[in-house]
Amino acid sequence: MVILFAALAVLIYLLYRQGFAVTESVTAVLFVFQPGKQSDRASLDSCTGWMRHAGRFRDSRVYAFSLDCRLSKGSAEVLLLDRQKQELLRLNQDRSTGEIELDGSSRYYLRWEFRNATGKCELRW
Numbered sequence: 614m615v616i617l618f619a620a621l622a623v624l625i626y627l628l629y630r631q632g633f634a635v636t637e638s639v640t641a642v643l644f645v646f647q648p649g650k651q652s653d654r655a656s657l658d659s660c661t662g663w664m665r666h667a668g669r670f671r672d673s674r675v676y677a678f679s680l681d682c683r684l685s686k687g688s689a690e691v692l693l694l695d696r697q698k699q700e701l702l703r704l705n706q707d708r709s710t711g712e713i714e715l716d717g718s719s720r721y722y723l724r725w726e727f728r729n730a731t732g733k734c735e736l737r738w
Contacts, residue, residue, distance in 0.1 A: 646725075652737040653691075653723060657730045660687070665724040668693070670738075673717040679737045680704040687730030694722040704736070 643658035648666055670676060682689050684706070693702040696719060702711045715721060723736070 652735055653725075654736075655689075655725065655727075655734045657684075657687075657689075657727060657732060657734070660727040660730045663724060663726045665694075665722050668721040668723045670715045670721055671717050673715065675712055675714045676738045677712045678702065678704060678710065680706075680709045680734065681737070682706050682709070682732065682734040684730050684732035684734070686732075688728045689730050689734050690726045691734075691736050692724040692726070694724055696720045698722065 640661050642660075643656065644660050645656040646664060647654040650669060678691075678693070680689075680691055682705075688706060690703060690705040692700050692704075693713065695701055701721075702713050704711055725734075
C-alpha cells in the first residue's frame, strides 16, 4: 500500500512538472480548463478563485502573450510567475498583451485568477 501511494505521489509530481497537473482553488457553477502547448482556454460560469499550472516554454526567446477574455460579467487575470513564484507579467481586460524574454531551461508558472467571472478566456503565446 505504501509503495502504491509513493508511486501515485511521484506520478502526480511528474505530471505537475510537465504542466499537465493543476493546482486550484475554485468555486464555480461551471469551470472547464484546457491547457495547451501554445495556449490555455477556460470556460466559466460564476467562477471565483485561482488555478496554477507549470507553463511549458521550451525555447529561450521573447514570448508575446495575448489574453482574450469574452466575459459577460466579472473579471479574469493571468500572471506569469518565475520559479520562486515572483510575478513577471500580469495580463487582464485592461492590459491584454505583453512580451517577455523567457529562458527555456527555467521553470515558469501560469496563475489564472477569476472574480465572479462568466464567459470564455484564452491565453495565447
